[in-house]
Each structure stands twice: as structure tokens, then as C-alpha cells.
Amino acid sequence: MFVDNESGEKESVAMLHDGSQIDDPRRLRELLDRISDLAGEHALTSVVVGMAGREGDLVFPDVVDYVTSALRVDDCIVRMTRERSVLFLTDVDRGGAEEIMVRLLHEFGERFPRAAEASVSLAYFEVTPAAREATLKEVLLTLFTAESSAHRTH
DSSP states (O other): OEEEOTTSOEEEEEEOTTSOEEEOTHHHHHHHHHHHHHHHHHOOOEEEEEEEEOTTOSSHHHHHHHHHHHOOTTOEEEEOSSSEEEEEEOSOOHHHHHHHHHHHHHHHHHHOGGGTTOEEEEEEEEEOTTSOOOOHHHHHHHHHHSOOEEEEOO
């Protein structure tokens, strides 16, 4: 299935049986290249955040939707699977990214108390001006195999 992206171009997405969509995996590479360019050319630090829910968690897609709705224009999220998403936060360091994510998950739990059972694991990969360019494999392994912090939404 193809949909129009923010710049009006056609983009491939996969639909799950519940109607949620999975983004084109090539988009991950494009976004990582973008934040690497920001680091190298404009000396901006950015953070890639891995968000993971428990397998079969029915609330996690709603958490992702909420986080997506709260993003700044320059930030974006890529849905890899129903239980895994990657968030790109530009012009913020790891500490700032952690504060943003804790605040958004807390707000979600406050707004939707019945979703208090949701557990979201977070992991962070910081892209700094001084760092060498990271590979997509390196980033994904850091986000989804390392010890990540689990957060309750309430």
C-alpha cells in the first residue's frame, strides 16, 4: 500500500490486520542519514530512541500514536513492527531525550488511566558531532538488544 508522506511523495507502508501501519524500512536509513548530516554539518546532537512494547500488547500502538502526536515538526517516528518503533529526536542530547520520553509516557498514563498496564521499554542512541557515522545495524542492535529501561505509562 502507498500513502502520501509529509512532502507529498508516495511512500510504501504495510498494514497489519488491526489496521495499524508499518513504515517502509528504508525510511530508517534515510532518517539516520539525516541526523548524521545534522551532526556533521550543523554540529547538532540528536538521539534515536527505541520504543518496545511486550509482544501482543494492545496498548502499545496507542502509546506510539500519542508520542507521534506530541512530536515537534523536525522529529519523527518509524514503526518497525506492532511492538517496536524508532523515534528520531533532533537537536537534543540523551538527557533531554530521556526527559521528553518520561514526560510523554507519564502524560499518556494520566490521560488514559485504563492503559496503566502498558509497559514500554526505551533505549537511546546519541548521535553527536564528534562521533563517527553509525551504521543502521549498530543503532538497531543498541536499541533492541541492550539493556533498556522499562517505563510504566502511569
